[in-house]
Amino acid sequence: MTSDMATSSTTGGLLGRPGAVAGASRPRLGQLVRSEWVKFWSVRGWVIGMIVAALLTVLLGVFAAGNASIGCQTSPNGPRLTGKACTPPVPLGPGGEPVTDSFYFVRQPLAGNGSITVRVTSLTGVHATGNGQAQAAQNPLAGMTKGVVPWSKAGILIATGTRVGSAYAAMLVTGSHGVRMQYNYTHDAAGLPGTVSAAAPRWLRLTRSGDLITGYDSADGKHWTVVGTARLTGLPSTVQAGMFVTSPLYTHMQPFFGGSSAQVGPSQATGVFDRVSLRGTWPAASWTGDNVGGGKYSPGTGIGGFHRVGVSFTVTGSGDIAPIVPGAAAGVPTTTFEQPLAGVFAGLIAIVVVAAMFMTAEYRRGLIRVTLAASPRRGRVLAAKAVVVGLAAFVVGLVASTFAIWLGLPREQNGGLVLLPVRLLTEARVIVGTAALVAVTAVLAVALGAILRRSAAAVTAAIVVIVLPYLLSVTVLPASVAAWVLRLTPAAGFAIEQSIPRYPQVDSIYSPVGGYYPLPAWAGFAVLCGYATVALVVALVLIRRRDA
Amino acid sequence: MSGTALALRAALRAEWTKQRTITGPAWLLMAVIAFTVAISVAAMAATGCPAGISCPVDTTRLSLTGVQFGQAVVAILAVLAVCNEYSTGMIRMTLAAMPRRSVVLAAKTCVSSGLAVAASAVAVVACVLAARLMLPDHGFTAARGFPLTSLADPGTLRAAIGSVLYLGLIALLSAGVAAIVRDPAVAIGAVLALLYVFPVVAAFVGNPLWHNRIERYSPMAGLNIQATTGLHGLPITPWAGLGVLAAWAGAAILGGGLVLKVRDA
Numbered sequence: 001m002t003s004d005m006a007t008s009s010t011t012g013g014l015l016g017r018p019g020a021v022a023g024a025s026r027p028r029l030g031q032l033v034r035s036e037w038v039k040f041w042s043v044r045g046w047v048i049g050m051i052v053a054a055l056l057t058v059l060l061g062v063f064a065a066g067n068a069s070i071g072c073q074t075s076p077n078g079p080r081l082t083g084k085a086c087t088p089p090v091p092l093g094p095g096g097e098p099v100t101d102s103f104y105f106v107r108q109p110l111a112g113n114g115s116i117t118v119r120v121t122s123l124t125g126v127h128a129t130g131n132g133q134a135q136a137a138q139n140p141l142a143g144m145t146k147g148v149v150p151w152s153k154a155g156i157l158i159a160t161g162t163r164v165g166s167a168y169a170a171m172l173v174t175g176s177h178g179v180r181m182q183y184n185y186t187h188d189a190a191g192l193p194g195t196v197s198a199a200a201p202r203w204l205r206l207t208r209s210g211d212l213i214t215g216y217d218s219a220d221g222k223h224w225t226v227v228g229t230a231r232l233t234g235l236p237s238t239v240q241a242g243m244f245v246t247s248p249l250y251t252h253m254q255p256f257f258g259g260s261s262a263q264v265g266p267s268q269a270t271g272v273f274d275r276v277s278l279r280g281t282w283p284a285a286s287w288t289g290d291n292v293g294g295g296k297y298s299p300g301t302g303i304g305g306f307h308r309v310g311v312s313f314t315v316t317g318s319g320d321i322a323p324i325v326p327g328a329a330a331g332v333p334t335t336t337f338e339q340p341l342a343g344v345f346a347g348l349i350a351i352v353v354v355a356a357m358f359m360t361a362e363y364r365r366g367l368i369r370v371t372l373a374a375s376p377r378r379g380r381v382l383a384a385k386a387v388v389v390g391l392a393a394f395v396v397g398l399v400a401s402t403f404a405i406w407l408g409l410p411r412e413q414n415g416g417l418v419l420l421p422v423r424l425l426t427e428a429r430v431i432v433g434t435a436a437l438v439a440v441t442a443v444l445a446v447a448l449g450a451i452l453r454r455s456a457a458a459v460t461a462a463i464v465v466i467v468l469p470y471l472l473s474v475t476v477l478p479a480s481v482a483a484w485v486l487r488l489t490p491a492a493g494f495a496i497e498q499s500i501p502r503y504p505q506v507d508s509i510y511s512p513v514g515g516y517y518p519l520p521a522w523a524g525f526a527v528l529c530g531y532a533t534v535a536l537v538v539a540l541v542l543i544r545r546r547d548a
Numbered sequence: 549m550s551g552t553a554l555a556l557r558a559a560l561r562a563e564w565t566k567q568r569t570i571t572g573p574a575w576l577l578m579a580v581i582a583f584t585v586a587i588s589v590a591a592m593a594a595t596g597c598p599a600g601i602s603c604p605v606d607t608t609r610l611s612l613t614g615v616q617f618g619q620a621v622v623a624i625l626a627v628l629a630v631c632n633e634y635s636t637g638m639i640r641m642t643l644a645a646m647p648r649r650s651v652v653l654a655a656k657t658c659v660s661s662g663l664a665v666a667a668s669a670v671a672v673v674a675c676v677l678a679a680r681l682m683l684p685d686h687g688f689t690a691a692r693g694f695p696l697t698s699l700a701d702p703g704t705l706r707a708a709i710g711s712v713l714y715l716g717l718i719a720l721l722s723a724g725v726a727a728i729v730r731d732p733a734v735a736i737g738a739v740l741a742l743l744y745v746f747p748v749v750a751a752f753v754g755n756p757l758w759h760n761r762i763e764r765y766s767p768m769a770g771l772n773i774q775a776t777t778g779l780h781g782l783p784i785t786p787w788a789g790l791g792v793l794a795a796w797a798g799a800a801i802l803g804g805g806l807v808l809k810v811r812d813a
Binding site for chain 1: 595616621624627631635734735737740749751752755
């Protein structure tokens with residue numbers, strides 16, 4: 001009893017709240033958190049460290065964002081412009097997302113319900129072989145080689161109109177992804193596999209019934225399979241329907257040690273259709289050709305046309321009907337919501353230093369013995385430190401990432417880049433997720449500090465496991481190795497910053513610098529949390545077992 | 549022998565005794581070798597050149613990937629050599645015994661960078677040997693234009709010697725920063741930020757002018773010394789890159805010496 005009294009008076013003195021511990025010999029977690037919080041904010045260096053972390057995050061992010069600028073010339077002899085004056089007009093799809101919408105469309109109006117059926121017997125094409133080639137305005141096809149790119153498209157399409165960004169549903173054959181049903185830019189479903197040829201033609205059908213469009217495919221024109229259905233809300237009674245061909249940019253990643261070079265260039269495809277059969281009311285009774293969206297901002301060659309020989313239609317087009325993704329393959333300079341967060345790396349280093357010191361300083365000065373005498377339950381001490389540092393880091397991360405994006409995004413847009421907008425919920429996930437990333441990293445650093453007890457070793461370990469893997473992934477490692485590094489190391493947590501989804505139906509250069517991570521946002525964050533948990537458990541075992 | 553030389557000799561002996569008689573530096577030196585070789589081996593194991601495609605891989609640079617990791621351990625070694633004395637208060641005794649502070653710092657940096665150079669030499673030779681053993685099995689054969697990695701090749705020799713010098717300069721840089729900030733955690737954070745943040749930011753900077761500036765003038769420009777192919781595509785020539793790092797290291801040591809002189813320990 002006497003010893004209990006002694007302990008409780010020591011505790012009360014340390015915490016400065018004698019009343020709160022009157023009935024208990026050991027402090028509760030809440031009291032420990034409070035005492036650790038007092039330790040944290042009363043050390044000037046640590047508070048300065050947190051402010052430095054926030055400043056580094058914001059300033060480096062804004063610096064990187066402010067350096068993004070594009071240039072252009074409106075006419076060959078006109079003045080050279082830079083920045084916002086050069087931002088190309090970008091159509092928005094029905095979901096509000098920026099889209100590429102350029103293709104050659106051989107169409108007729110369809111009044112009311114009906115269907116269109118065709119047979120595709122051939123899909124061929126040409127594409128550029130590398131950067132800069134075949135871009136000459138006089139002859140866009142110069143220097144191109146034969147070959148169809150994987151997502152070249154030839155098929156049938158029902159759309160609300162020929163305005164770019166219209167709602168649509170399409171059945172199509174592709175260069176190397178078989179038959180697909182796609183609608184409203186972001187939706188994609190697979191049909192029959194294999195490439196199309198005269199020996200293995202593909203039959204495609206779209207039927208419209210009210211707002212509902214159903215896509216079918218068939219290898220023989222007799223046995224039909226439903227590939228998918230699309231509900232296009234608000235579809236007008238008269239729609240445009242017919243055959244289309246388009247072909248996206250040719251992209252090729254040439255990996256080498258020390259980076260990789262992206263080769264991007266336009267491509268063009270030609271499809272051959274026959275056995276065209278129409279049901280329902282088709283008032284025009286003749287076909288019209290339109291190079292939809294084939295202006296100077298089209299990512300293609302701008303060439304398109306069709307000719308008809310008897311029942312056979314040959315259609316040539318270039319461009320794409322797809323969401324715009326970040327990176328060179330978009331055809332327009334883009335930026336993403338999370339791009340101004342480049343400075344988070346620098347901020348993390350400062351946070352890691354403070355978090356590791358918060359633990360190791362106790363060992364350095366021998367304070368740990370006093371702390372553990374006041375609170376013999378050592379796990380609670382560790383927990384209290386993790387809570388205090390985690391919360392402080394979360395607040396710093398939240399404020400810093402909000403400011404970085406708030407100040408950085410307008411600078412990117414003033415530089416002429418097209419911001420790929422995302423939903424408010426995704427924006428919140430990126431900002432709160434970055435704060436959580438900073439917080440969990442800080443907790444990891446506290447745990448490493450408890451394990452290693454030496455600040456230099458703990459700081460190095462934390463930086464090396466979280467910043468170095470990312471750095472190696474974006475600089476020296478080949479893409480395939482980099483993908484595994486960003487799956488297996490704590491750096492996987494940066495996936496929480498990815499705002500634009502990866503569309504399998506769009507070929508692009510999907511790299512971490514472009515904003516793409518190999519794991520989904522929450523899975524990547526879970527990997528980081530897993531490392532932090534394991535480190536905390538090891539720290540708990542060691543702190544209990546070892547003499548302080 | 550002049551007074552300075554005698555003082556330096558005595559200081560070097562004192563610092564060498566300190567480093568020799570505690571176990572930390574020995575472990576760290578072994579860690580430098582182990583991590584450098586392990587990361588290089590992992591990078592080589594993960595890189596292959598499948599038959600039928602051309603692989604523009606700089607095999608020498610690939611085999612020295614671990615240096616990017618080993619430098620973090622070298623930084624710990626050098627930072628602790630300076631900061632440990634501040635943690636324990638030992639620095640006051642050292643300075644009482646050797647009042648010429650610049651000599652103390654010179655001795656500390658000489659010993660720690662000497663140790664770093666020795667460990668790096670072992671690690672780099674091990675990496676080159678590992679490359680000889682591993683790379684031919686990964687498709688990098690002489691028949692396809694990748695002769696066996698050898699120190700007899702002038703490019704590889706430059707990369708190897710340069711990598712050793714690079715790690716020695718990292719030790720100098722770290723010791724200088726440590727003398728300025730005195731706290732080991734802050735020092736190591738500052739050094740790793742100098743090394744790792746510039747390349748990450750460069751990756752995000754779209755403006756080619758600034759991208760190029762960061763690549764040329766940040767401390768990690770020194771790693772261009774590892775390049776043996778595509779020298780024209782480098783942001784800065786190999787030796788000039790190492791010179792940039794030497795300038796950073798020199799500035800840090802000068803700053804550290806100045807601060808040590810004018811500040812109470």
